[in-house]
Amino acid sequence: MCVEYTDLNRACPKDSYPLPSIDRLVDGASGHALLSFLDAYSGYNQIMMYPPNEVHTSFITDPANYCYRVMPFGLKNAGATYQRLMDKAFHQQIGRNLEVYVDVMVVKTTSATDHTNLAEVFAQIRRHNMRLNPEKCVFGVQGGKFLGFMITSRGIEANPEKCKAIIQMQSPQTVKEVQRLAGRLVSLSRFIPSLAEKVGPILTLLRKPKDFQWTDQCEEAFRNFKTFLTTPPILQRPDHKTDLxxxxxxxxxxxxxxxxxxxxxxxxxxxxxxxxxxxxxxxxxxxxxxxxxxxxxxxxx
The missing domain is CATH 3.10.20.370 (Ubiquitin-like (UB roll))
Structure with missing residues (x-):
């Protein structure tokens, strides 16, 4: 059931509970022998509504009016509420053998033969009556996609799909296409040295959109990015025992x-x-x- 909650969201105060840093989570999840990616089954719907507020989620159907007893999708504070409860439920595991971003979870194991960490997280999941979606869970793998990055035992790698999207792009012919290219490059910025300097000729087109002209400098920069992204570097997770x-x-x-x-x-x-x-x-x-x-x-x- 899809319900429009624009008016309800406008009336609700903003929950400013902070989401964790994606860079910190990616760094923390990389460089481990085995990873297990977990996904909650309709995670938002596993959180009960505060009974007096159930009526505010009411919606009309032909046979009757209904309201949600569980937290529905579409509420502006749903993400913050979910993150707060996950932080509370797994506060002893987060950062040590688990990383959580809203409903995305990854269990990390330092040994390929020891699954104690996974068993510990499963015990906590049972304790809080959480349900996982087996079709979206992957257990005991050496790497996988996490928050837009590839994390492996070797370190942090650029998402090959993002690299492929740029490599297969034709030279931009409009300002919108340049904006699309710039957005894709920014998503890979931690892998590209001196990105701001190299992308300069292309960004110039966004400052004067009425005078759009794809120059030889733009084409050269574009081709250099394509060449670089065919073999992007593998980044290491920072070791807090060693100087940066x-x-x-x-x-x-x-x-x-x-x-x-x-x-x-x-x-x-x-x-x-x-x-x-x-x-x-x-x-x-x-x-x-x-x-x-x-x-x-x-x-x-």
């Missing part, structure tokens, strides 16, 4: 940074960061741009 090394790069139009960690005297990539400078920022002194790059990178850590 930060390299900064400054150009006239952008600032960039890369975070690495040394492992057996080899520097392993952890994260790429970059952004375009605003007009006022372009007039900064070099030392000010370096400070801005440092602050920008620190905010992403």
């Amino acid at each position: 090394l930060l390299y900064l790069a400054i150009t006239e139009n952008a600032i960039s940074a890369v975070i690495v960690q040394e492992h057996q005297k080899v520097q392993m990539l952890v994260y790429f960061i970059s952004r375009v400078l605003q007009d006022a920022e372009k007039r900064y002194q070099m030392i000010e741009k370096l400070a801005l790059a440092l602050v920008t990178a620190a905010r992403r850590l």
Whole structure:
């Protein structure tokens, strides 16, 4: 049953319960021997409504009027409510052997022969009478898709479907197509070094949409992205017992940074960061741009 809750959502105060950082969850779930991906069966509908508020979810059908006894889809605070209850139900597991983003769960195991962590999560699921959807659950695999990324025992990999979507794109002919390309590149930004600088010629088209002209510079940048995304780098999960090394790069139009960690005297990539400078920022002194790059990178850590 699909119900329009626009008026109800407008009348309800916003629940500002924070959702966890996707980058933190992806980092925490990667680099493990085995992973198990769990999906709740109509997760929102497993949460009971507060009885006095059931009447507010009423809807009309031909035979009668009905209301929900469980939390329906479509309420603006449903996601925050679900995340709060998941954090409460699995507070002893989250971060240690489980990562949760609303109704997406991944159990991580350090040993390929030990399923103690999975058994612990199952026990907690039974304790709270949760039901899983077996058709969407995968157990004991070495990698899989999680929040738009590929996480494996090797580290964090770019989603091949996102890379393929860019590689198979034709050269943009309209502003909307450029916007679509920019959005796809941003979703892969942590894998692309100096993205803001490299995408500069393409972003220029968005500043003056009436004067759209796909130049040779745009085509060269576009082809370079395609070539790079055929073999994107594999990023390592940060080891909190080892120092992080930060390299900064400054150009006239952008600032960039890369975070690495040394492992057996080899520097392993952890994260790429970059952004375009605003007009006022372009007039900064070099030392000010370096400070801005440092602050920008620190905010992403």
